[in-house]
Amino acid sequence: MPFKPAKTAPATDPGALYFQLFNEIGIIAQLSGNRFQRVLPQGLTVAQFSLLNHCVRLGDGWTPARLAAAFQITKGTMTNTLQKLEAKGFIRIDPDPDDARSKRVFLTPAGKQAREASLKALMPELAQLPAGFPPDLAAEILPSLERLRIWLDTNR
Amino acid sequence: MPFKPAKTAPATDPGALYFQLFNEIGIIAQLSGNRFQRVLPQGLTVAQFSLLNHCVRLGDGWTPARLAAAFQITKGTMTNTLQKLEAKGFIRIDPDPDDARSKRVFLTPAGKQAREASLKALMPELAQLPAGFPPDLAAEILPSLERLRIWLDTNR
DNA sequence: TGACGAAAGTTCGACGTCAAACTAAAAGGT
DNA sequence: ACCTTTTAGTTTGACGTCGAACTTTCGTCA
Numbered sequence: 306m307p308f309k310p311a312k313t314a315p316a317t318d319p320g321a322l323y324f325q326l327f328n329e330i331g332i333i334a335q336l337s338g339n340r341f342q343r344v345l346p347q348g349l350t351v352a353q354f355s356l357l358n359h360c361v362r363l364g365d366g367w368t369p370a371r372l373a374a375a376f377q378i379t380k381g382t383m384t385n386t387l388q389k390l391e392a393k394g395f396i397r398i399d400p401d402p403d404d405a406r407s408k409r410v411f412l413t414p415a416g417k418q419a420r421e422a423s424l425k426a427l428m429p430e431l432a433q434l435p436a437g438f439p440p441d442l443a444a445e446i447l448p449s450l451e452r453l454r455i456w457l458d459t460n461r
Numbered sequence: 462m463p464f465k466p467a468k469t470a471p472a473t474d475p476g477a478l479y480f481q482l483f484n485e486i487g488i489i490a491q492l493s494g495n496r497f498q499r500v501l502p503q504g505l506t507v508a509q510f511s512l513l514n515h516c517v518r519l520g521d522g523w524t525p526a527r528l529a530a531a532f533q534i535t536k537g538t539m540t541n542t543l544q545k546l547e548a549k550g551f552i553r554i555d556p557d558p559d560d561a562r563s564k565r566v567f568l569t570p571a572g573k574q575a576r577e578a579s580l581k582a583l584m585p586e587l588a589q590l591p592a593g594f595p596p597d598l599a600a601e602i603l604p605s606l607e608r609l610r611i612w613l614d615t616n617r
Numbered sequence: 618t619g620a621c622g623a624a625a626g627t628t629c630g631a632c633g634t635c636a637a638a639c640t641a642a643a644a645g646g647t
Numbered sequence: 648a649c650c651t652t653t654t655a656g657t658t659t660g661a662c663g664t665c666g667a668a669c670t671t672t673c674g675t676c677a
Contacts, residue, residue: 320587326599327493329606332533334490336613337483339635352663370625377488382664384627389662406625406672431476437612438605443482446602449594450485456593457492495665508633526655538634540657545632562642562655 344426347393347419352386357395357412357420365411368401372410377458395419500582503549503575508542513551513568513576521567524557528566533614551575 341351359375373383387410390396395416401407497507529539543566546552551572557563
């Protein structure tokens with residue numbers, strides 16, 4: 306997805322600025338995803354780890370639909386990831402007693418353990434970041450990124 | 462790939478900050494990519510358009526290997542995208558006369574035209590951005606993002 | 618109560634992407 | 648010259664993702 310870093314493009318027209326912005330963001334997303342992916346244990350993907358992490362941090366028992374909304378992905382994509390995690394024995398998917406359409410997602414002990422191991426594996430990766438990109442900078446641009454994300458999300 | 466927006470997580474440990482940063486960046490990349498994808502004409506994907514755009518802006522005749530490096534993707538991925546574009550008649554791939562391993566990528570007239578049409582289609586999308594996210598903000602955070610991208614790229 | 622629209626999940630085909638294994642050709646080193 | 652290493656490109660299998668079509672169930676409203 307990422308475009309070529311537009312070092313040679315003078316920002317004459319206003320579109321070029323946003324172009325460049327999404328370009329940089331696309332490449333960062335890709336590079337950071339690869340980097341995390343490589344250290345994740347037990348064949349976990351970033352998407353799978355994110356889901357496990359979410360369930361630990363915010364609690365069990367969510368429906369796939371709510372999870373899909375939280376991660377900004379389609380229901381079909383969520384179905385896919387849930388099936389992978391279930392096959393690995395990291396989650397359990399129960400029917401919702403109150404709504405025959407719905408299901409409920411729960412972590413298994415193995416799932417909790419896999420999430421712990423992933424966090425441990427991610428630590429060294431995160432630890433070497435401040436050297437190249439100070440936390441101050443991260444904290445500084447975060448609100449702007451959040452604002453952009455929210456706008457993109459609500460206006461689609 | 463994106464994680465859940467960690468609104469509820471107090472940034473107690475230092476890793477959480479970067480976690481949140483990559484989370485926002487991942488979601489923005491995804492949302493903006495979808496948005497551009499939807500308006501692109503002739504079944505062009507964002508990756509395909511980016512390649513055409515690159516060839517117009519920086520000139521023809523690049524090798525696939527150089528293109529892959531410029532876009533930060535693997536050679537295999539580049540092979541894939543080039544094949545799609547060649548099948549659509551938007552590029553031509555000639556053998557390199559000086560190096561029997563290499564090839565050279567050239568735009569066809571149809572390719573240039575498709576790039577023009579894409580730019581036109583993208584304009585309205587870009588035009589409605591400043592309302593939600595001022596260009597000042599974009600320009601302000603761009604250098605930091607560039608720095609992060611460069612660090613991730615060189616330290617991998 | 619019955620019909621119709623909304624919501625939850627699944628499936629399918631397509632795409633971009635990666636890592637890894639592979640072939641072919643060029644470059645270097647002794 | 649020969650052997651080794653590097654480089655260019657392709658292929659394969661897996662994954663996440665999308666949009667669209669589809670089924671089942673719920674909820675609402677007349």
